Amino acid sequence: MATYKNASILTQKDVPEFDRVYPPGAHAPTSGIYRCKSCGYEVVSTAGNKLPPENSDDLLHVAQALSMVPVSARPPSVVKVGSASVPHSVAWQLVVAPNHL
DSSP states (O other): OOOOSOGGGOOOOOOGGGTOEEOTTOBOSSSEEEEETTTOOEEEEOTTSBOOOTTSGGGHHHHHHHHTSOGGGSOOSEEEETTEEEEGGGOEEEEEOOTTO
8 A cells, every 4th residue: 555654644535536446558537546456556647648558567466466365365356347347456446646636
């Protein structure tokens, strides 16, 4: 998870943008830090730019992370993204965003 030093400059908000999950290669709807739903790997993306695609070097972490987790403890293999199912290991979720949400 993202870390910080000064909590007084952060604000917690319960907004739907933090609940949405995006497939690899999707355009980031807002600038921020996106977290891999499987292993917690984080990337920074700006609004309108693509999130890492499934075959990106950034996603090599998935195979490494999952290889260290017993099969019984792994998350489900797919998650729903809108009406589509996406491999859980490469689904991105916004975890930190600018204060203008």
